[in-house]
Amino acid sequence: MSLSKSFQPLYKQAYELLTSRLVNGDWKPSEPLPSEYALAAELGVSQGTVRKALNQMVAENLLDRRQGKGTYVAEHTQESSLFRFFRLREPNGESLIPETKVLSSSRREATAAEKSHLNLEGSSPVVELIRLRYLKGEAAILEKVIQPLSVFPDIDKETELPNSLYTLYQEKFGISIVSVRDELHVTQLPSEYADDLGLAAGAPVLMVERASINIDGRAVEWSQAYCSTEKFVYSVHLK
Amino acid sequence: MSLSKSFQPLYKQAYELLTSRLVNGDWKPSEPLPSEYALAAELGVSQGTVRKALNQMVAENLLDRRQGKGTYVAEHTQESSLFRFFRLREPNGESLIPETKVLSSSRREATAAEKSHLNLEGSSPVVELIRLRYLKGEAAILEKVIQPLSVFPDIDKETELPNSLYTLYQEKFGISIVSVRDELHVTQLPSEYADDLGLAAGAPVLMVERASINIDGRAVEWSQAYCSTEKFVYSVHLK
DNA sequence: CAGTGGTCTAGACCACCTT
DNA sequence: AGGTGGTCTAGACCACTGC
Numbered sequence: 001m002s003l004s005k006s007f008q009p010l011y012k013q014a015y016e017l018l019t020s021r022l023v024n025g026d027w028k029p030s031e032p033l034p035s036e037y038a039l040a041a042e043l044g045v046s047q048g049t050v051r052k053a054l055n056q057m058v059a060e061n062l063l064d065r066r067q068g069k070g071t072y073v074a075e076h077t078q079e080s081s082l083f084r085f086f087r088l089r090e091p092n093g094e095s096l097i098p099e100t101k102v103l104s105s106s107r108r109e110a111t112a113a114e115k116s117h118l119n120l121e122g123s124s125p126v127v128e129l130i131r132l133r134y135l136k137g138e139a140a141i142l143e144k145v146i147q148p149l150s151v152f153p154d155i156d157k158e159t160e161l162p163n164s165l166y167t168l169y170q171e172k173f174g175i176s177i178v179s180v181r182d183e184l185h186v187t188q189l190p191s192e193y194a195d196d197l198g199l200a201a202g203a204p205v206l207m208v209e210r211a212s213i214n215i216d217g218r219a220v221e222w223s224q225a226y227c228s229t230e231k232f233v234y235s236v237h238l239k
Numbered sequence: 240m241s242l243s244k245s246f247q248p249l250y251k252q253a254y255e256l257l258t259s260r261l262v263n264g265d266w267k268p269s270e271p272l273p274s275e276y277a278l279a280a281e282l283g284v285s286q287g288t289v290r291k292a293l294n295q296m297v298a299e300n301l302l303d304r305r306q307g308k309g310t311y312v313a314e315h316t317q318e319s320s321l322f323r324f325f326r327l328r329e330p331n332g333e334s335l336i337p338e339t340k341v342l343s344s345s346r347r348e349a350t351a352a353e354k355s356h357l358n359l360e361g362s363s364p365v366v367e368l369i370r371l372r373y374l375k376g377e378a379a380i381l382e383k384v385i386q387p388l389s390v391f392p393d394i395d396k397e398t399e400l401p402n403s404l405y406t407l408y409q410e411k412f413g414i415s416i417v418s419v420r421d422e423l424h425v426t427q428l429p430s431e432y433a434d435d436l437g438l439a440a441g442a443p444v445l446m447v448e449r450a451s452i453n454i455d456g457r458a459v460e461w462s463q464a465y466c467s468t469e470k471f472v473y474s475v476h477l478k
Numbered sequence: 479c480a481g482t483g484g485t486c487t488a489g490a491c492c493a494c495c496t497t
Numbered sequence: 498a499g500g501t502g503g504t505c506t507a508g509a510c511c512a513c514t515g516c
Binding site for chain 4: 035036054067
Binding site for chain 4: 479480481482483484485486487488489490491492493494495496497
């Protein structure tokens, strides 16, 4: 196997090829890739060129490299990764892992808005999952999660939902969430969620609308989280 | 001049040295740095090592490189850079540059909270600047900006405040804002700002609290922006 | 044309891990 | 000891810019 010597820099071609293999599932999470020299020989380029491609993938959180051991598919299920996208903090800056209770889970056809956010067309059955998250024993966040069945077949048949769904996505469905797009709104709490959160219908709440992006760039999950006002802060460092 | 051959990788030492020179103001914005070979000779390392250091600085938005021309100090005053930190969007996704009116500007001693956010100690005079931003002719955002006089001497003597203060910071005070830390709260609109925004005192608003970070890592400005509810969305892509 | 950054190679040596 | 990634070098060639 060798890369074409035209159009694109070799390291970029190598990056594209290796990324598409990773997306295809050629290597499983926590499994080592071939060594730099092995990949270089296979692609017909020098070790330095492969290294440049691999380092770019490390920068994008797709790979993990450990000196003396090897290059591994990144684990997006570890605590450090899960915290990466959990931006809600207590006003004093502390970060808390919430407890979670599933309120309901149902299949239905996607709404127009959901189809547009998830790039779905035609008949698109989805699962709507409603969860309540507790902090310090108090109901704090109500989450509505939309999962397309085309991406997560029979996900509503899962008996045990982990606290972080991303773990389930990676282990059971081969979906690696590498980035998220958040939109924050101040809205009035919908009346159907008022009792669950112990607030009045129409109370002002922070609503975090999130599209979760798979390693291949597709939005594969869409969620809305209603957060009890003044208990939380959404905190971000933009570089 | 040459780097010590111990402790740290050479490219990292080169990065530290070049960054500190940049922070010191050895090279002004839009001015070219010496060429890779010139820097390599000066530091006593190879061109490839200098390149690695320079590329890291490019990744951090400190430098700009143009093939065939040279390596330049990044301009943080360009539209593309200013938009980078302006996360407020219309609900339909459009981004707008607001008009701005200064409501007041006054000197006073920093409060305890301001000292803590800006890492100030002892006597710390600051300027409190209150601005109202309009979108489509309507009052939309009320901004309270705290500027330490130790960082921005006599900034309240400036006759003309640009729409984006960061331009002024870089051109007049040698301060380059390279990152920001935002905290989003849902709060009640303080009564003293109610008239300006045309809302009732206590109305629920989105409050964006921002610390702006200089190239040397210091928080040099602290601001709070009260945003008229339901006209805006705060939008972020986390990678 | 000369000067700049961008790519690619080949080889040397080091640091770390496993056996 | 042998394999892995990490650093560093020197040199070649390419692509773009400006004179």
